[in-house]
Amino acid sequence: xxxxxxxxxxxxxxxxxxxxxxxxxxxxxxxxxxxxxxxxxxxxxxxxxxxxxxxxxxxxxxxxxxxxxxxxxxxxxxxxxxxxxxxxxxxxxxxxxxxxxxxxxxxxxxxxxxxxxxxxxxxxxxxxxxxxxxxxxxxxxxxxxxxxxxxxxxxxxxxxxxxxxxxxxxxxxxxxxxxxxxxxxxxxxxxxxxxxxxxxxxxxxxxxxxxxxxxxxxxxxxxxxxxxxxxxxxxxxxxxxxxxxxxxxxxxxxxxxxxxxxxxxxxxxxxxxxxxxxxxxxxxxxxxxxxxxxxxxxx
Amino acid sequence: xxxxxxxxxxxxxxxxxxxxxxxxxxxxxxxxxxxxxxxxxxxxxxxxxxxxxxxxxxxxxxxxxxxxxxxxxxxxxxxxxxxxxxxxxxxxxxxxxxxxxxxxxxxxxxxxxxxxxxxxxxxxxxxxxxxxxxxxxxxxxxxxxxxxxxxxxxxxxxxxxxxxxxxxxxxxxxxxxxxxxxxxxxxxxxxxxxxxxxxxxxxxxxxxxxxxxxxxxxxxxxxxxxxxxxxxxxxxxxxxxxxxxxxxxxxxxxxxxxxxxxxxxxxxxxxxxxxxxxxxxxxxxxxxxxxxxxxxxxxxxxxxxxxxxxxxxxxxxxxxxxxxx
Numbered sequence: 207x208x209x210x211x212x213x214x215x216x217x218x219x220x221x222x223x224x225x226x227x228x229x230x231x232x233x234x235x236x237x238x239x240x241x242x243x244x245x246x247x248x249x250x251x252x253x254x255x256x257x258x259x260x261x262x263x264x265x266x267x268x269x270x271x272x273x274x275x276x277x278x279x280x281x282x283x284x285x286x287x288x289x290x291x292x293x294x295x296x297x298x299x300x301x302x303x304x305x306x307x308x309x310x311x312x313x314x315x316x317x318x319x320x321x322x323x324x325x326x327x328x329x330x331x332x333x334x335x336x337x338x339x340x341x342x343x344x345x346x347x348x349x350x351x352x353x354x355x356x357x358x359x360x361x362x363x364x365x366x367x368x369x370x371x372x373x374x375x376x377x378x379x380x381x382x383x384x385x386x387x388x389x390x391x392x393x394x395x396x397x398x399x400x401x402x403x404x405x406x407x408x409x410x411x412x413x414x415x416x417x418x419x420x421x422x423x424x425x426x427x428x429x430x431x432x433x434x435x436x437x438x439x440x441x442x443x444x445x446x447x448x449x450x451x452x453x454x455x456x457x458x459x460x461x462x463x464x465x466x467x468x469x470x471x472x473x474x475x476x477x478x479x480x481x482x483x484x485x486x487x488x489x490x491x492x493x494x495x496x497x498x499x500x501x502x503x504x505x
Numbered sequence: 506x507x508x509x510x511x512x513x514x515x516x517x518x519x520x521x522x523x524x525x526x527x528x529x530x531x532x533x534x535x536x537x538x539x540x541x542x543x544x545x546x547x548x549x550x551x552x553x554x555x556x557x558x559x560x561x562x563x564x565x566x567x568x569x570x571x572x573x574x575x576x577x578x579x580x581x582x583x584x585x586x587x588x589x590x591x592x593x594x595x596x597x598x599x600x601x602x603x604x605x606x607x608x609x610x611x612x613x614x615x616x617x618x619x620x621x622x623x624x625x626x627x628x629x630x631x632x633x634x635x636x637x638x639x640x641x642x643x644x645x646x647x648x649x650x651x652x653x654x655x656x657x658x659x660x661x662x663x664x665x666x667x668x669x670x671x672x673x674x675x676x677x678x679x680x681x682x683x684x685x686x687x688x689x690x691x692x693x694x695x696x697x698x699x700x701x702x703x704x705x706x707x708x709x710x711x712x713x714x715x716x717x718x719x720x721x722x723x724x725x726x727x728x729x730x731x732x733x734x735x736x737x738x739x740x741x742x743x744x745x746x747x748x749x750x751x752x753x754x755x756x757x758x759x760x761x762x763x764x765x766x767x768x769x770x771x772x773x774x775x776x777x778x779x780x781x782x783x784x785x786x787x788x789x790x791x792x793x794x795x796x797x798x799x800x801x802x803x804x805x806x807x808x809x810x811x812x813x814x815x816x817x818x819x820x821x822x823x824x825x826x827x828x829x830x
Binding site: 277279283284301324325330372377380384404407409417424 | 573574575576577579600601602603604606607623624625626627628629630632633634646647648649653656675676677679680681682683685686687688689691693694714718720721722723724737739740741742743744746750751752824827828829830
């Protein structure tokens with residue numbers, strides 16, 4: 207099984223962003239998808255760093271893809287998306303808008319924010335040029351199994367969400383700006399201080415969600431270590447790890463060790479918690495009654 | 506402009522037709538539609554009769570098949586498309602790529618509208634849905650301002666339909682799994698959001714908690730009424746600040762924007778609320794029909810007729826005004 211690193215979902219400074227990908231070049235992962243997924247206003251702060259990060263990763267032997275924006279509404283965003291396909295790098299579409307700019311027959315990969323729920327959708331994507339699909343994290347295991355089987359028939363590489371805060375929603379409204387009494391157009395980059403997003407707690411002060419500009423994530427870190435064997439048996443050939451600000455290179459190494467069978471899933475959970483004792487894990491979308499549920503022992 | 510009205514039951518359909526609805530939208534009584542609530546929607550016979558009734562009175566009927574088919578069970582959704590055609594529907598409203606592809610290839614004569622659940626938010630993707638799947642109309646997601654809607658219409662021949670009244674999604678529709686994260690049931694997969702089956706109210710020491718999936722998202726004094734705990738309209742705390750961080754418990758009312766939406770090139774105005782009673786539907790339809798008739802006749806808009814019908818009275822024009830963002 208391969209490890210893929212998804213695009214960073216948060217707003218990091220250009221220096222932090224560059225150094226993350228420099229480090230990632232040495233991490234035990236096969237594939238990296240990078241670029242701006244969440245908010246087009248963040249991109250000018252680091253877009254000049256992208257070509258260098260791509261070449262560093264390619265030189266280190268990684269496959270690299272560029273993500274499209276998750277929600278494209280403005281003329282400027284349409285232009286940005288159209289320009290992506292001209293960069294000569296594989297595109298990971300995270301909104302169907304990006305396909306409309308691809309020449310007929312051009313190959314692309316599909317990210318977890320495209321609604322791929324069934325075989326008919328996989329079939330259409332394959333006919334349009336998809337070579338690889340990371341399934342939406344909301345899917346239950348039975349759907350993942352059915353789609354991995356269909357992917358094998360079609361010759362599509364199927365990837366599943368492995369680890370990280372779950373991208374639960376995208377909006378036209380910026381919640382970070384709203385929290386600071388601003389609007390999206392005058393946000394003054396309220397999201398930049400929260401390297402892993404801002405905790406959203408319920409009335410009983412329970413951690414629940416994470417605010418990240420126009421995006422809403424889970425508080426918990428989805429963690430598929432307990433389902434690795436069953437995913438592998440189903441034909442899923444890659445797991446996606448979503449960037450976090452602390453301990454990410456070690457997290458990649460932990461997942462590599464589980465995949466190699468050198469540590470047990472139970473031990474790997476202890477290792478993951480040891481990176482940050484405040485981490486809450488979930489795997490309920492795959493196997494639980496609800497997304498937030500966790501099949502392992504409570505920490 | 507065309508008024509597109511909800512009907513959750515045959516009685517609501519007849520009430521909407523009699524109240525002057527140009528078009529009714531409804532769904533089959535199963536998981537193929539995004540208002541899959543107990544006691545709502547149409548069996549096949551009711552659908553056939555409802556469509557016949559609407560057609561006799563000069564109204565059209567659209568059938569929403571706008572959840573995302575479950576892997577391994579696509580036949581349920583395929584059958585819904587086929588039955589929509591045989592019941593005489595004027596169009597189906599679809600969101601899923603695989604289902605659009607299926608309908609375009611197997612039912613080419615059945616008109617296809619793109620559901621709001623597909624969240625097609627710019628002209629390029631709207632035109633792409635038209636060229637790939639022959640989509641004739643797109644229901645725009647509630648993330649766009651009026652000038653952005655005008656920009657889309659300037660760059661596409663596809664008809665646009667926009668929501669003007671009723672419940673308001675704060676997130677891009679069809680791209681939100683908050684509900685399944687907390688309850689296991691979602692709009693995309695099950696046709697429900699923040700389902701009543703997962704709601705609890707706890708009354709302790711003069712404080713009333715409204716919970717969804719075990720999370721308290723409203724807390725009010727005994728004398729106040731707690732709003733229904735819809736996730737995106739709950740009260741939360743972030744960075745030491747408490748409030749309705751995503752959206753207040755409001756509903757959409759864009760009646761005052763009808764002339765601007767008309768200028769922006771919008772074809773149809775959609776009213777949310779298939780879960781609403783027939784008397785509610787009839788009243789909303791009458792008011793909106795009066796408004797578009799006044800617009801067509803060059804008369805001033807009747808104003809403020811709908812305020813008492815909205816949830817708790819609090820209303821917003823949502824993303825149509827840019828400052829909402």
